[in-house]
Amino acid sequence: MRRILMTLLGLLVLGLGTAVYAQSGTGDLSNDKKDLQKDKQDPSKDNKDIRQDQKDLNKDRADRNQDLRDVNKDRKDLANDRRELRDDREDCKEGNKADCKDLSKDKADIQKDKKDITKDKQDLRADNRDISKDKKDLHTDRKDARKDKKDIRKDKRDIRHDRHGK
Numbered sequence: 001m002r003r004i005l006m007t008l009l010g011l012l013v014l015g016l017g018t019a020v021y022a023q024s025g026t027g028d029l030s031n032d033k034k035d036l037q038k039d040k041q042d043p044s045k046d047n048k049d050i051r052q053d054q055k056d057l058n059k060d061r062a063d064r065n066q067d068l069r070d071v072n073k074d075r076k077d078l079a080n081d082r083r084e085l086r087d088d089r090e091d092c093k094e095g096n097k098a099d100c101k102d103l104s105k106d107k108a109d110i111q112k113d114k115k116d117i118t119k120d121k122q123d124l125r126a127d128n129r130d131i132s133k134d135k136k137d138l139h140t141d142r143k144d145a146r147k148d149k150k151d152i153r154k155d156k157r158d159i160r161h162d163r164h165g166k
Contacts, residue, residue, distance in 0.1 A: 036155040046145035053138040064127035078113040
């Protein structure tokens with residue numbers, strides 16, 4: 001009885017092993033050709049995406065640099081307005097009444113420059129976020145392009161194996 005069970009178990013293992021080996025083959029030649037055709041279309045799309053993301057990244061960097069220049073310009077304007085306010089206050093103390101009228105104008109200029117600086121800083125932060133997102137997007141597009149090239153190589157290898165029966 002033991003001998004029969006061992007023989008049956010051996011036949012079962014060999015039968016299942018053969019079935020699994022047959023199923024794990026490289027596949028059908030026509031399916032591999034279809035996969036290759038689909039994969040060959042992907043690199044051009046990926047390259048287009050990569051170029052577009054690179055353009056977006058360059059535009060965002062240019063915007064960021066312009067906003068940085070605006071912040072620096074507004075800071076200089078603020079310093080000049082504060083200097084003028086200080087000079088007008090000193091002149092007003094000395095008795096020059098014409099400069100006393102300009103104090104409210106100088107204060108308004110200072111407030112306007114502060115608002116401009118705040119707005120430009122917000123724009124700068126938004127541009128930096130956009131740059132970060134575009135870098136991530138560019139990285140994923142390049143990753144996809146590499147994956148597609150690997151898929152093409154694998155499909156070509158599968159076709160070769162199917163043709164040569166390996």
